[in-house]
Amino acid sequence: MRRATAADDTPEVVTDARRADDAVRSINHRTICGDGGLEWPSELEQAVRTLALMVDKLPQALNQLARIGEDFAREPTLYDDRGKDPRRTIAHAATDLDVAIRAAQRLAAPLDRAANELSHLGIGDD
Template identity: 45%
Template structure:
């Protein structure tokens, strides 16, 4: 999950030109507009971001399960109502 911010930042650099110029940029956020290199960089960044988001969702589900179990145990022990 520590790579999620980096993956999203890289994806942002690739697509930031879409709003301004309607063109893709390379993963450095400059040059190579709408070239195969820029398209490949954007696709790679999108895949990486999707993988990182999927990992983050898994971590969130695990955390939610853990918290629900802990809450149930604390309630059972009378610590919380």
């Protein structure tokens, strides 16, 4: 049984995705015109490493969301508000999610390597 729609009944998955978006937006705002409060190379490494870890987990999340879309495709009352075949819409979304999964997989490794490089930096005493 599906839950009734209510403004305060947002699924936790949607809330989590919004928090991730907010976190990246915050990083963008904090670093646009300055150092974002990072005083040490190790802090830069930690920020990059954490983003690398997030990106590394993204393919699994996207794959699982695609699977949920496939489950919706079996819903007999599913519709597309544009009048298109909703199963075809799900198939197109699944294709795009697969492209995004492969892109995220390619992004994770260089982020991890960047964090590894940054982990060797320090600032000496004057």
